[in-house]
Amino acid sequence: MPYVEASVRHRQCVAAARIALARDGVSGTSLRAVAAEAGLPLGTMQYVFPSKELLLRAVIEDVIEETAGVFRAAADLDGGLEHAIRLGIADFWSRLVDGRPDFQVMQYELTNHALRTAGMESLARWQYERYGAVIADWCQQAAQRAGESCAVPFAQLARLVVASLDGLIMQYVCDPHEARSRQDLEAVTEMLVGLAGVRADVGAIAD
Structure with a gap:
């Protein structure tokens, strides 16, 4: 060879x-x-x-980095915070969820495996820390570039983006109803935009 x-x-x-x-x-x-x-x-x-555990660790790290990379690439930072939220969520869904239920099931299974395996628990924590940090960063950048502020800390907004997507993804993989999932995604996006309470910056709330 x-x-x-x-x-x-x-x-x-x-x-x-x-x-x-x-x-x-x-x-x-x-x-x-x-x-x-x-x-x-x-x-x-x-x-x-x-060992299989070393391979699974490498796969988990690879999946986390891919997902974080999609989050990072999805946001358009030049149209303000609301635009970044709307475009980022829609693009993420299109690239990693629509038509990819097997990928999402694998990701959930790997996360549960990490949580249940001694010595790998930190990978699950790092997964969500990584996603949250990437989203918080592009939300904050988008707001700063547009001279806007957010009604809640960017880290909290990011955690709620991740939590909302997690729930919708789980429903999608259990019952892949694309039209309904898109409607729910739009409704969740509206809630997150409302939570952000985007306004002209008069002393933006930083994380």
Whole structure:
């Protein structure tokens, strides 16, 4: 087998693991199954990831970074806070939820696995801290650029964005009714915009 850089092999294994996990779940995925998905000998897989837990940790980190990256890229910061909230939520849903129930189920399963596995609990906490920090940052940037203030701390607004999306996503994966989900997403967006209480900056509330 030709030499492949460790970083490339690592990404190859994580990508294969994500496919296997989305298809078979955490309990149904083994190192052997991931090796087969990646087209690698089991020995090579075990060299890169000596245990299933190490592989799952890498997958969780990869999924968190992908989701955080979508949150970061989704917001248009030049149209003010309300525009950023509306566009950010809509774009996130389009890119990571619509038509991707398997990805979302995998993400929930991995989060629950981290919470139930000794030594991995911090990954679940980091997941939500990461999402909240990214959203709070682009909300604050959008408000500052437009000379606006927010009626609640940006960190709180971000946590409620994440919590609202979590609930809608869970309903969507249990019953993928796209039209209804879009209507609910619009209603939640209106509530979040109302909570933000965007106004001209007269001493903006900072986090």
